[in-house]
Amino acid sequence: MERQTLLNIESVSKAYTGKAKALDGVSFSVERGQFVSVIGSSGAGKSTLLRCINRLIDPSSGAVEFDGRDVTKLGKRELRQIRRRVSMVFQHYNLVSRSTAIENVLQGRLGYKSSLAGVLALYSEEEKIRAFDVLDQLGLLEFAYRRCDQLSGGQKQRVGIARALVQDPLLILADEPIASLDPKSSRAIMEHLRWAADDLGIACLVNLHQVDYAIEFSDRIIGLKDGKLVFDGTPAELDAEAIARIYGTPYVKERSVKPQGFSDVVEADVMAAAGVA
């Protein structure tokens, strides 16, 4: 199957005022339908990277080419068009908690509406049917009329994904989507995102602290350290040395006197420090 580039990040840097660079010359690309995880310690620049892609943050320099257009050069109107095709999923869901699940899902259509239709929440029958369908696909149909503050964390995040999907995105940016969830809900959310990539052809760029999930679910993994890209490879290529490069954990590969099985033990420790074990 021919691969097509959807997103091309070229030497992107971001310096917040008075601070060291949060992103420093980061370059990589994402193909259509590809599932890419971004890992790195707290403060490595993962959220900044995601937010530079849809210009919630303006990069200080570099180019972000999405679907053939450099988003750093777009005016308001064009940016709005591009943002329709880029959905975001947040750690804290960012739902309207007093609104129902279906109302929150429909908000994914707001980017397609005039301001007046948006304010009046005027959605077409087609949009409503679609929103119910998506809730159904995520196993939430029975909760469609439940207020979001009465849903569990895992259910809220599924509403967040449903809202992202009705936007008809080419790309989902997920900023630590499972950081507030228990392991069972985390797995379900990762499975839903993977399904979006595999079955719907939506590329996913997912910030994660859980390296084990990144390995299990991703086509590719990007590693950031102090704003720099220090790893870009497949899960199989993410060995203990790469983990050490990303997380700064010392990796002892060779010792002059090495007891049997030593490197395995060290490797296990390094992986455990990074949250893999």
Ligand SMILES: Nc1ncnc2c1ncn2[C@@H]1O[C@H](COP(=O)(O)OP(=O)(O)OP(=O)(O)O)[C@@H](O)[C@H]1O
């Ligand atoms: N709005 C801001 N103003 C100033 N500095 C910021 C701002 N947002 C982030 N930073 C700084 O930029 C650097 C990268 O932060 P960022 O949130 O992108 O990292 P992260 O890898 O997403 O971290 P975490 O895993 O904790 O969310 C950090 O040093 C952070 O303090």
